[in-house]
Amino acid sequence: MEFSHELRRQVDRIERGLDELLPGASERPSRLHEAIRYSISSGGKRLRPVLVLATVDLFKPATAVDGLPAAIAIECLHTYSLIHDDLPCMDNDDLRRGRPTVHKAFDEATALLAGDALLTHAFSLLAVHYASNPALATALIHELADAAGSRRLIGGQMEDLLAEKNASTSAADLNFIHLNKTAAMIEAALVLGGLIGDATEPQVQALRSTGRHLGLAFQIMDDVLDATGSSSTLGKTAGKDAKANKATFVRLHGLEASRRLANEYTEQAKAALSTLDGDKAFLTALIDSMANRIR
């Protein structure tokens, strides 16, 4: 297996799935559906949906259950969180992956509603496309709603905003933020893939641990990139964290310690994954590429 070739194949599947599984831009109200399509076709790396598909493949290379709708659901959810995070009352960002953010390209109300619609659509996709296996559908929705809820994704975003106003963010606070704002959705991607692959409970726990550690490594490297990279590498405005007085690993621990911690978390992610059977070459390479984006 050649990693970049397999990655390209999975991303192509996801791009086609996004096109098929989202409402058409001409559907009423067209302005809303145009904004949804604009936000989702932003040239993102599709890492979370690729994680879903790769995990399904790990368990059942020729599975009867298609992982694609779940992969699209998690990308819808991720995109909603970016649209709302970029709004003026939140991070107030004008650029996302080198293009105007949704509220800049459209307006704030349209961006708010496009985010709401993508969040809702994620659950719709799971309920509709896994309806023939309702126990699976219910488990997927439960997992995604927990990961996206007020105790995890939204809670992490809330604590992140509160930390900006707080001069003394502790290492424990920062861990809460990263564990929930970033790691929750990466963890959910692996768990959804496992559920679709009919993983046992201990296997799901191993996937959860893999996702959690990968998510923490990924967020720390994001902080490192923000402090050292350029806007074009990062696809968003670099140096913004320091300017916004964001709580980051780099600010708390310095660059060297941050890099070291990211490496440790990456090794822990791979160790958790190694307890599972099956061909893990692609997933392992994907973890390495996510955790080592600038090396």
Place this chain on the structure above:
Amino acid sequence: MEFSHELRRQVDRIERGLDELLPGASERPSRLHEAIRYSISSGGKRLRPVLVLATVDLFKPATAVDGLPAAIAIECLHTYSLIHDDLPCMDNDDLRRGRPTVHKAFDEATALLAGDALLTHAFSLLAVHYASNPALATALIHELADAAGSRRLIGGQMEDLLAEKNASTSAADLNFIHLNKTAAMIEAALVLGGLIGDATEPQVQALRSTGRHLGLAFQIMDDVLDATGSSSTLGKTAGKDAKANKATFVRLHGLEASRRLANEYTEQAKAALSTLDGDKAFLTALIDSMANRIR
């Protein structure tokens, strides 16, 4: 059955359910959970969740499946839509049921996230509490996600905002807005109740028609109240629609024709309901009270 007594009993059940089925205000992040509790304990009339419970009772007075989690889910979804509608980039309302709106009592970012969390929690409640009957859980989530999605609730809100900027809103446009912004969630309340009560497909269709017509009557009376009532009767700022250049039935058709149309829709709602068996006294009285709020 005495209507007001039975209504009180159902509302009390719902208030207790809300208290039990939402995260505690002290859970981390407490500011977020406080805002959620603030928004949901606003003294609303709980009409949508009462519709769920009353419809369940219509089919199975002693049903084995509890309608309460679905009732709470629909109230969470309704409350999210109010929080987001009140935001400055949307209707920019400072008052809701006589109290400061969430972004006034807290701040915009917290209001945005509290709405996101309530939307997510609605789906979580359905997935968790109906997990022992996953086919039902999946059907409930499918119905709610459709009603709340970009083609219905969110689409109606989008068209409503667009209509403010458009001097010539047609009767057809206004019907689209009311059918989706208001009627979708009232329709969903009756359908969720029917699904929990194990209604047949024709029975679900009768409930859908009941809810749709009731929703249209309800919205027209809301327009009438906004044009004629005081802020205290309405529980929000009266006269706001005209000021915001809102497309309303009253503006398009006048007061008398609006009242007549509301009556017609109410009769159609009751006609659709009358095709169903069971004790419809409470539901019929509820429809009358919803459609005739000032008479």
